[in-house]
Amino acid sequence: MNHSPIKQLLEMVPQEQEVLLRGWVKTFRARRFIALNDGSTINNVQVVVDFEQYDEEFLKKIHTGAAIEVRGVLMPSQGSGQTMEVVATALHVYGEADPGSFPIQPKKHSLEFLREKAHLRLRTNTFSAVFRIRHAVSYAIHKYFHEHGFFYLHTPIITGSDAEGAGEMFRVTTLSPTQPPLNDEGKVDFKEDFFGKETNLTVSGQLEAEVGAMALGKVYTFGPTFRAENSNTTRHLAEFWMIEPEMAFYDIWDNMTMAEDFIKFIVQFVMDNFSDDLEFLHQRIEEEEKNMKAELRRPMPLIDTLKFVLENKFERITYTEAVELLRNSKPYKNGKFEFPVEWGRDLQAEHERWLVEKHFKCPVIVTGYPKDIKAFYMRMNEDGKTVAAMDILFPGIGEVIGGSQREERMDYLLKRMEEMEISEEELWWYLELRKFGSAPHAGFGLGLERLVLFVTGMSNIRDVTLFPRTPKSAAF
Ligand code: 4AD
């Protein structure tokens, strides 16, 4: 007999079926009631034990965290709080979890405490819900693309180019750290390195995705991305997952429309298929915020926020308009912003959050950024000062998507590369896409963890990734 996932069991009509369950004990009350969970759902099943059947020594092994097997009969529940229960006929303990040392006890643990126990935190309701939703988001992403004629392209993780031109890369090398081979000029001789050149972990699969789009029409990459930026914030990881679609014959407007449709599809999918987990996280936040000052609380409860995003069109503004709005804003006039607001400077998180949370109160797409604060590959606008970039800003998160229409004109691209000192030699293959059958195209990058933050209502990116990598921290 196969064991049933608890999720499936809870959908059955109890009529004294024989069932086999395997999972972990959440609680064991009065030597009689086991709340059992196997990770398939946030919900537990109640197992009723006839303690007179077992000796004390055996019953002592059943405690929070223990892995057990239950054979039993599915019955309508006698008690309140559940509609069914499993009356156990045989119990087996696979592995105990010593109550004296197992850290995940049935009480409230702080998220900080659980970060120290990252290998066990998935046993909590909160983290199991977060990680089921992370799965749901990932699955919805593949589903959306497949249903819309995109092909999944696996772009390399080790690369020789810096796609974003930001120089925040982790080097990949097999050379000795203390005695690397030197060339005639006394510099490290990368010809001796594994690949015969300098290589890094990728910061983005975009340039390679463009190769795909220029042949398959619509493609996407979805993989790990690495940035050695020293940003110790609740929104940055050194290793995160990025989804990068790239579409031939799309302009910046098509790009925005698709991005909005895509995000709404994902949110809808999670709401339709993982409502129990969302409901749990929603309640958790409500509970958490009950005694908080109004200004510290979320502007809207979690599920209301998700519905709001589905029902409203994303606001579209230009960077120039954003700067104007910000300079006329109260916090600007009262000197409340930490960073200056000036045309030509990048918008900081505080500015983005004011636009989204205070001014528009909905997701905002900002386009037309000054060329000097954006990457070399973005298409130059007619004004010669701004590029066809787009950032999508979300309430509570800030930037979730960064994208652009790409510069498909060889002369413009070469000029930008020269201005930004990007090596033509390194990117010869990228340039050839403009030489042979060049076409307008566009795409964007969505940070998976940032979207999962939004959907789960969690507030720290370290809590939506299994083992977070951040500056000075790669524990686990
Ligand atoms: O805006 P970014 O840097 O854009 C690119 O890399 C482009 N090549 C994408 C493209 O057009 N194909 O990054 C895209 C998104 C950001 O909007 C953000 O959501 C996420 O990736 N992101 C991070 N997420 C977590 N930690 C970090 N350090 C991140 N850096 C970027």
Ligand code: MG
């Ligand atoms: Mg960006």
